[in-house]
Amino acid sequence: MSINLDSKVPEGPMADKWNNYKAHEKLVNPSNKRKFKIIVVGTGLAGASAAASLAELGYNVDAFTFHDSPRRAHSIAAQGGINAAKNYKGDGDSIYRLFYDTVKGGDFRSREANVHRLAEVSVDIIDQMVAQGVPFAREYGGMLDNRSFGGAQVSRTFYARGQTGQQLLIGAYQQLARQIGLGNVNLYNRMELVDVVNIDGRCAGIVTRDLLTGEVASHSAHAVVLATGGYGNAFFLSTNAMACNATAVWRAHRKGAAFANPCYTQIHPTCIPQADDFQSKLTLMSESLRNDGRVWVPTSAEETRTAADIPENERDYYLERIYPSFGNLAPRDVSSRAAKRAVDSGQGVGPLKNGVYLDFAEAIVRLGEDTIRERYGNLFDMYERITGENPYQVPMRIYPASHYTMGGLWVDYELMTTVPGLYCAGEANYSDHGANRLGASALMQGLADGYFVLPYTISNFLSELLNKPIPDTTHQAFKAAEEMAGARFKQFASIGGTRSPDYFHRQLGKIIWDYCGMERTQQGLEKALSEIPALYDEFKKDLRVTGDLKSTNQTLEKAGRVEDFFELGMLMCRDALTREESCGGHFRAEHQEADGEAKRDDENFAHVAAWEWSGDPMAPIRHQEQLEYEVIKFQTRSYK
């Protein structure tokens, strides 16, 4: 399948493009919608909102989740909030300003027309979610409350305590549950996508593996939507849930969907540091803590005293020192790199010297413990539950961790991948955040894609297929894919080596974190590109999967996911190596200003790198989509 990177951005001025699109797209008559079947894989914010909305329109929808219930998807863990250009505070917000902040925050590496549409529909999302019964925070007069987040000068973030993602997902889940109850959506739970099938140049359906019985089966449809989340677990340790994986997008990539900007990953600066070698995941502490906490490390690498015993003149409040105007609220990428430098120089704190202090002592003196408890009580409790330390008495220890991935399957303005009929939504696609995502924008994008973009754009494709039956799952292409998938899992079980899938995942994650994490160099990336294939060979020879193929086998599930992370890891490093600039979350040590800030190269790299699968994970083919900025002109991001 040849790669066509036509973005299909509509004509007209930026502010009119989406309206123009909606005015001229092809529609499907309401009574014809029931003739179409659409598969939606994933039931997070993007998947649940898409499946529910498409079913409400009258399409037949098959929804797939590998969880026991659609409500478990990892969107549920988002804490902070969701942005919308409502301007309820009258503080100068507008669609243009949200558009501008998102393009600038993304370091000029996103597609302007997509971002503008995102800002436009952001206001509809809040209306929709309130109508669904999401209990957003309110002021005493009964109006919605807002707060402010990084990268913005207005208050446009809506929130539901520290559980905004949970409340939004439950809203979308309930809407989906209604459609399941009405029989408009068939839900397949505990079912994992293991392949994507194309027939006659378009996506014909998917192959799944039942996680309870091991049965491999095919499902066909007129269109397929992948809303399967990001690939942050490539690093092994991340704030993602344990089961988050890249299998669906990677299998689609191997069947012709271009993978865009895999090196754009976001490292969040305030997570609880790793406590031991067997740690399974990292936990985020909300960015909001940096409003009152002061970040510091001891000046001496030999320091052994407890935090309270270290005098002021032997502490380095490095963010306040280096970035006096933003101080402890410097952006995520900048703060993360500064923490890494402190720990790398031996000044780290904690038993493993792998964190920095986030100290509330001064804020407690200034505001009183009660005020701090009111603002951050639930976070302090969570910290104490995990570490056993009381942050009212001793400083928190924090360190950056993988949190979100901006890269993903390349999609055009209609959210279609390079495979006709195969769509990608939410974190799984690469679209709207460029090289760096701003806080409270992920929930916005997932719901925008599912509620307000896909239901419009998908009819433009389906109208051509009217009265054409769905592909036959006895077609040779489906049978071949089923056989391949079955054989692949049988192979994992038959290697009979000595190491578990987790062992390899941990080793792989360490390579990717060390060389393709917060700071990347040519030498390091080349090293990673020799170490990953070597480890992959060992995986193929020394993997051990116990248990059987015909009942629940979490070891076997994990083996498949880890194998896909191996191939994706190679692509992440290859992409980071070929992007010879620093931008957003991608920092190449060779490309920095004298003061250590990222040095972007707009002349040579203002493009999307879209990779084509060649059959060899070490030899992917690079394509480019040039990014044009009609409205917002290039400028350097500065936070000094």
Next chain:
Amino acid sequence: MSNLTNITLKIWRQSGRADGGRFESYVIDEISDEASFLELLDILNESLIEAGKEAIVFDHDCREGICGTCSLMIDGQAHGPERGTATCQLHMRKFASGDTIVVEPWRASAFPIIKDLMVDRAPLDRIVESGGFITAETGGAPDANLIPIPKPVADASMDAAECIGCGACVAACPNGAANLFTGAKIAHLNLLPQGQAERYKRAELMVETMDEHFGSCTNHGECEAACPKSISIDVIAVMNADYLKSKFKNRKSLSRT
């Protein structure tokens, strides 16, 4: 930071529904007190795999106490000994060297065992599908600030909406009742102005779907004690009041379809 030694785990193993199941004992020689309880199981599983034995199946995902996937009866308590804490947030420092810890799947006939410690909680989804939503199809919503909601009302609704759907309330209940789960969903939606149109229809349908699958509430209060989100049994009173009223209201109005 210190290490615990000589921990004995008695874990329920059951290969499927046809198997009767049994406890098996495993000894963990040494474990950091920083480890979470599920990391203890990870370590055990890794050693089982490397010894050529089948790993223990258990449900888990976010490990932040929010997704509701994890379960486990630990020493007979749903989610273990720490109040207001899901199993994934329980850490080994709550245990001592030499302890024997008994680990079982959720106990409830509505949650049949799939394998080892994994159960099928699908009836909870059936309750939500029967009425646990506000009908507001995509696209037609009015401006969000057109519906002012007093802060105490929004807060009370949010208290109920925090439910993570883990099923601990059912597992802890001597009757296997799902009243705390169902009551939390009904209270979340029925307290809000947006939820009024379907209020009584919702209460009637959800309670009756619940009764098809689960046991009856006899006010033990074990559910509140086990809930990792500390949801108050007051929500059951809200549910009962609305269910009773539904038997009058739904007859008068034509809201039943």
